[in-house]
Amino acid sequence: MFDSHAHYDDRLYDADREELLGRLFGQGGVTGVVAIGCDLASSRAAIALAEAHGGMYAAVGLHPEHAEALSPALLAELETMLGQQKVVSLGEIGLDYHYETPSRDAQKAAFRAQLALAERTGMPVSIHDRDAHGDVLAILREFPNVTGVLHSFSGSVELAKELVKMGWYLSFSGVLTFKNARQAPEVAAWVPSDRYLVETDAPYLTPVPHRGERNDSGMLRYTLQKLAEVRGVPFETAERETEENARRLFRIES
Template identity: 45%
Template sequence: MKPKYKIFDTHAHYDDEAFDEDREEVLKQIQEAGVIGVLNCACSRKSLTTTNDLTLKYDFIYGALGIHPSDAYDYNEEVKDEIIEKVKANNKILAIGEIGLDYYWDENPDRETQKKVFREQMELAKELNLPVVIHDRDAHKDTLDIMKEYPSVKGIVHCFSGSVEFAKECVKLGYYIGITGVVTFKNAKKIIEVVDAIPLDRLLVETDCPYMAPVPNRGKRNKSDYIEYIIEQVAEIKKIDPISTNMELNDNFKRLISEGK
């Protein structure tokens, strides 16, 4: 049976150990289920290599390379050079990410270190003329302030968790809003308001797999074909046809990537 949707997952972690036992089978299955593309996002020093390797092995997987704020202490000149080298050698690396700020965990690097590393990677994205994939957890104001320092850099605010006002500020700066399976949760009032308020042409859909599977698979290991439930929820909020929603969301990602070229 032909899949209902053509799904592009704009944020995944298929190099995560959660897929170590059956990665090949999962990637085959999601393609058969209608997944036409995946942006696999690095977060650690190790995942710069594992993400890059996935893009070289699988035609439909693309990459973003960067250091997550939880690993900010690992970012240095050597890591920067490694990212540059991989970007120049591999035209399937489409973005710098995931980068940003995470104030949720007490054990994370201190805020000043996170901000310094975030700025350095925003500068790198500017130099390489690539969009960014931004991680923002409990750090909306500082994230926005740093985004404003780099007006020529565009990208995605991934796994968006802020208010409608914050989303509008991000869109004003030329960013797209990443919508995860959270939009399908019963207590998802805030993100539903964001989807309702922000034009469809500034939204993207993502899994952040293996995390945050949408209803009806909440609690399971997430994977890209589950995006169908996110598409349908966005379509319902917007009161438009799910197939048209799917096509426009895919076009949004293509536009983001082409804007920097």
Template identity: 50%
Template sequence: MLFDTHAHYYASAFDQDRDQVLASLPGEGVGLVLCPGNDLATSRESIRLAEKYPYVYAAAGVHPEDALGLPDDWLDQVEAMAAHPRVKAIGEIGLDYYWKEVPHDLQKEVFRAQLALAEKLNLPVIVHDREAHGDSLAIVKEFPNVRGVFHCYSGSAEDAKTLIKLGWYLSFTGTITFKNARKAPEVIAAVPMDRIMVETDSPYMAPTPFRGKRCDSRYVYRMAETIGQIKGLSREDVEQITTENGKRLFGIEE
């Protein structure tokens, strides 16, 4: 059984066949999915999907690209959603310096506020870190009682080892299957299996040989295969280990 620990099924790319795709997953070997919100509205959509499908769980949070124009009570709204029994994390939160629209100081403020909320609620976090590796690592170090996952990990092996020592997890998308992937295989080789998870980040970043298509959780097996090749493990072993890792981090007992 595979656990796709990061998939955005509220995305408009699934408007035509969302229910068909989600209903098909158990038959395709995908037993669990976690759907993180990007903002207040999509966090609510994630919860609705988690209410409908027993193998789908949600996370609630505000992505750095959505940090502009938040209502005064935005954090209270996230906290209220986090009380829902299907919500297993605060996320997707973090820093994104690739896009220039949102000032870095505002991103940091929103990131810190949600890390503090996660600490208060004793929930893990799902961190988005794009071209902000130094600041992302420095900020999570300010919250030593918070744990979580750096999703779609793109940092160095050195930073990965630091995060592992701090108790964090790393998850990997279809980019690790690309022919030009260099850094991620080095990271995967350097970190222990008990801190690795797999994800699709659907509908984005479909793995080889599906690159260029809309991605969904049925492709997550390719990440398990690729990690197995790097670590010298069978796909089945990687499936079992990464699923147990995800269940442990997100407190899923089934």
């Protein structure tokens, strides 16, 4: 199982991080994890985790929640980090209109600046899009040479079709297993077999039947089961396809 998006630098893992990761990569059936950065400190932490664990890789970037930290110095440091061996993606970056701050203008500026960096460096991007589908699509269209993955994709089948046509991948999280999930199962049933990934977004978005508990990459099995069910394929097919797709997108050899 390949977890395309997780936050193992979170303090919820401080008490047992090494033991947990050892178990997941050992008996736990986890073959790969992309540790995601949200600002410079968590990006550095993601790189440190990737350097310490064979199956772990890092994404570095500025989450829209921290958009006001954007500066030429920060972009220069991200660019340096993107050159490091186990860094496989720029992210997570994007737009989050769930809260009023930071301002939409500040978020868009940070998003565009980092997409320009992705274009210059050729790095695949991990996108955070919360309640901002229209603006995310419009800004991604400004960068036709950039692709990557929409993490925990929450849009409609129509939006999914546009993004796939533009070369993007869609990633499914534990949200797919929630009782009130409507759009995610429809999109998961539709998405082409070479364009979907699976993720935990750990420690958040824990799938049913463990909703409310701390998430970890072992819980991918519940989301993969649901993916297999809605797609009408065996579990092993969903497991294999999501891993192959993640390795292709992030250019990680088996």
